[in-house]
Amino acid sequence: MTNNDFYRNLFIQHMPIQEVLLDPSLFENVPDNWNIIVTDVQNSTAAVGAGNHQLVNLAATGSIVACLNIARDHQVMIPFFFGGDGATIIVPDLILKECLHALILHQENCQSNFDFFLRVDSCKVGDMYKNGATLKITKVKLNDLHIIPVVLGDALQMAEDEVKSRSRKMTLFDIPYNLNLKGMECKWDKIAPPVDDNEILTLIIKAETTNLQSSIYSEVLSKMETIYGDVKKRHPITSEKLIMINSLDQLKSEVLMKFSELKWKEVLTSALRSIMARWYLKNNKKGRDYLRELPELTESLMVDGTINTVISGTKKQRELLLFELQSMQDKGLLRYGFYVSKTSILSCYVTAIDDYHVHFLDGDQGGYTQASKLLKV
Template identity: 85%
Template sequence: MNNDFYRNLLIQHIPIHEVLLDPSLFENVPENWNIIVTDVQNSTAAVSAGNHQLVNLAATGSIVACLNIARENQVMIPFFFGGDGATIIVPDIILKQCLHALILHQENCQSNFNFFLRVDSCKVSDMYTKGATLKITKVKLNDLHTIPVVLGDALQMAEDDVKSKSRKIELSDMPYNLNLKGMECKWDKIAPPVDNNEILTLIINAQSTELQSAVYSDVLSKMEFIYGDVKKRHPITIEKLIMINSLGQLKNEVLMKFSELKWVEVFASAIRSFMARWYLKNNPKGRNYLKELPELTESLMVDGTINTVISGTSKQRELLLYELQKMKEQGLLHYGYYVSKTSVLSCYVTAIDDYHVHFLDGDQGGYTQASKLLKV
């Protein structure tokens, strides 16, 4: 069995733009693994109605549900946050449990928030039969965070399949319930590290699979030249983090996690937020958590496309978009972007001194807005 395929992948310790140019560093995802896709239907309308944070929570919940199952089964899995959905690659051993949990998550989103979360999966072997490719490696992004990097078109094909059909997955006959323990949404909108700077959300898609390595390496090199490295262009700094004090947001988080409004949980969540203000400033473990948070935030993802949220000046944006437009006119890529004044975080925290990862989007549904331009 290859349940430990992803765990056993070698970690690359060179910059992503260099990794992308070396095909020997990538391995094919095993045929008996599976691609799970979730996607909020009509997310553009939901974002336009001011529900972008709920859409982000639904996407985050998709990943958290599968991560909790994977951790229970001691399996390591790659995942990608898309703002209005998620893509998770899992082995057969946890597929049924994940789909079962995600259908419960789907029902909860429908009944409590009145939007439909598409949920589906496909076998990697079926994507290979269709001629798709799916190659993966792991890259050390910084001292704390290792991310999956994917080349190929299988994930995009799987997402397109889910969006183009309405296959309904029935709940399996198993006792497993939806477990979103660890999902948190305690941070308010986050201003850029430098006053008067902006947040740029970008989606970049090479015009063919064969072009991905060279195009994405070139794009990331240009981005680094214009904005600086990942750390320098990162939208999150400790100084700009502010905890929410909105009862409405706390209620939504509880509804998303427990399917019903449990006031005990709302009260407990409010207390945790209040206590955390002191704890994160005065306790060594709390201060360490804050220090780690920016490095453990998903600000750059390569899943066959480039998805990233960065901070900089309007002049830097104009320079980068000029370069991207030239590459588009050369037939190398398509791109979509959205500019906002702040970014938003949703989080998965198993314990303040244990595993935590944070999912980043531009405010007002940055990834959703960027994807609209990508399709033009």
Template identity: 30%
Template sequence: MQNDLFYQNLPEFILFNEFAEANHYQTIPDDWFIVITDVINSTAAIEQGKYRQVNALGVASIVAIMNSIKPLKVPYVFGGDGASVCVPSSVLAKVKQALHATVRLAKEQFSLQIRTGIVPVADIRAKGKDIRVAKFKPKSHFAQAMFDGNGLSLADSLIKQADSPYLLSLEQAENGAEHSLFEGFECRWNEIPSRSKEHVALLVHALPDAQFSSDQIYQIVLMAINGCYGDELAYHPITPEQMSLSSNFADLQNEAKIRGGFVGQLEKYKYLAKLKLLRHVGNYLMKNKVKTDATDWGVYKQRLVDNTDFQKFDDMLRMVISGNAEQRNALQNQLKQLQQSGLLVYGIHAAPSALITCMVNDYNHDHVHFLDTTQGGYAMAAKQLKSQLAALNAEQLALNSN
């Protein structure tokens, strides 16, 4: 069906500062669906030190969905403690199987629960919101989906309502899981220290009014970021030199549990042993810049950096940036002024390191790397943003009642 290829055929844009320009976005077809995954009580899990597991499960849900519908490409975004994916109706049955497997995996391997929901795009439009998508392609071998229209935000709130009709039944998640759905999931890198003093997870949601459009508000925010942190080269959170493969058993356990979650304890131990070996092989290949028919290992780390989703847009601006406390305080002061003017709400969370989780189809070009800060970056920033939004809604409600 032609609708299935909607995202694959989408024109691309290459400059990130154009992410809020309406002309880059096209309407997602009415017969598509929005899939939401979300780790339940992620804040409590993060406070217990399980931020790696929370991130891993968010990425695992994307990996399972994308594997289930290969070779079709669809738009998705990673949100730290979950993900949003848009899919055509023709693959919905396969996607449900992938979601069932992810829910079961979270429960059995991590003692965590994942909330999953599927919302028809047509229902979003019937409720007065929209969902549009753009394709940001900063490199020839890497593209990211961007979303606007507040449809993703509405879908997320709909599946979190009590007795939501959009929730996927957890009871169904006990059967039919396949470990092959998680092929390509990787979590092998050490936490990445900041080149400066800290990494910051930043969320900004514009509140346009009669005077300022969303695009104008986001341009003001980007200028504030550039004024405080410098250009993209200055604030980019990772460089090849910072990347190192982990030898930590606890870190590698997450990948072993996801890749071997349905094959038994012995297979998990074998997989862990394999990861230990692969660390030495990987270090040798990258250090000696070995070229094979499939991969140029001398440039792999740079391509990893290029293929990282450190800045994106899904009804709000999401960024992981590197700097110091003085820069963060300067930016926060400007954001606070804009928030007090009613132009935006924001969340900001600082941590000493960043965390990278990977989806690898091949080691040459087709690999995507999902970035968050340690200590629950995006999830903790979202808590602050939601608090500001709730206070604003309460204030408007009080004004309307007077």
């Protein structure tokens, strides 16, 4: 019997994440014959430092979109995690080869058009278990519209470390060209926080001990809620602050990432879509619904064995939270990295404006990349 529907069939938890984390019975082991795909922009710190953080985000977003399009073709549901300068996607054997083939094409495109190397590789979950790793997953209803995967264990981090240590360039499989980034849209300009004087805080938090992840992360999320409010209150995106880009360079970059070459017809089409969208989002009910739903369908909080989150609040709130995190770090419970910016960056996967859409969030100037630098210190 195949288990291609393992993730689809997981029970959806309707409790706050901090409560879900404390009940191990709500999590299931990912099957042995599923796979952890890791993509990662090599030397992303240098790329971000050179001002290419939006291209780095595009490469990471493209990794997820390529795999989601393949999964949709096979009617398979898969969990994924956006990391700013890369992505982690968990897939069954059924689509592994197709996903890797698409990602190698994506890798070649990033190298030839943008001059950076996107690591692409995978690890078999069963092999990770043999090496002592753990990987437990559940699904949590974050709000009325959005269900997210929540992972406990060290397998995803171990897979990322292994892929980075290999630094090998994989070869294409003997299957037809299949890089399909349809639906990848990056039409939004830098987004100011909901309250004008607030700031954007990008955080990565890693428990020092795998078997204490659940209690540590539950405590952290409870402290975050006490200081900042719930996920909705601390969310960095509101529809009122969304402004569409009118930068030709950004439109060209999106077309290059999607089509491997600069197709001026696609640049023009993308520009016209942006112009039409301004009217549509304001004057059409489906457009207004899309805008209303966008914040709720934005990945502002991920738990993948670490906590990765982008939040909005005041400087005082940040100082209070960092004081709490530092106290926990001093006790040897966790490590953390953070980055503060004035705006956030959004990239999107939109199959249709009235159908499925999900949005990937990072702090401006490569928030996750910058936060991970502090985490490693």
